[in-house]
Amino acid sequence: MLRSASAQIFRQVVRHRSTDTSLILERSINRVQLLGRVGQDPVMRQVEGRNPVTIFSLATNEMWRSGDAEAGPLGSEQSDVSQKTTWHRVSIFKPGLRDVAYQYVKKGARILVEGKLDYGEYIDKNQVRRQATTIIADNIVFLSDNVRERV
Structure with a gap:
């Protein structure tokens, strides 16, 4: 599947040379x-x-081990597991998907979001200019069992 996706991407590369310019x-x-x-x-x-x-x-979430990875007396590893959580803002403009997401996506649900990155600026309530990174979603896959049954 990955091979066919890569081949499709390479086929979509468009190169056009105009006779007037390069x-x-x-x-x-x-x-x-x-x-x-x-x-x-x-x-x-x-x-x-x-x-x-x-x-x-x-x-x-991103998880990693730090410290010694040597086995302890009972085979347990002498290392600590660390975790970092990153929060992403997801926006959906696509009409059908926008309405389904509003109705069925709920706090705590496990989902896969596919889309593109978008960078922008806004002015907050204190008149301070802020930068924002947003994921513009064009597909959502519901992975929580209770959500899949309702859709």
Whole structure:
């Protein structure tokens, strides 16, 4: 499956040379896959003149061992397990997916989100300029049993 996906990506690379200039247009990739747990129930927001958006947070965890990895007296390892949680902001603009996510994604659910990274700026309530990284989702896979039964 990975081989066919890689082959498909390479086939999609577009190179075009114009007779007037030496302009080269190449296709690029901005893809993200996150597997984690939902941190809050989704919220649907709508700004005047724009389509609504469903927003929620997703937590991913990274774990590693530190210290000696030698076996102790009973075969236990003498190392500590450390964990780091990273929170991601997920936004969904796609109409069908936006509504399904708003209805079925719940706090604590385990989901896989596929989409792209988006960087932007906003001004907070204290008039301070902030930067934000958002995952623009175009697919969600529900992995919690209770959610799959309801969809």
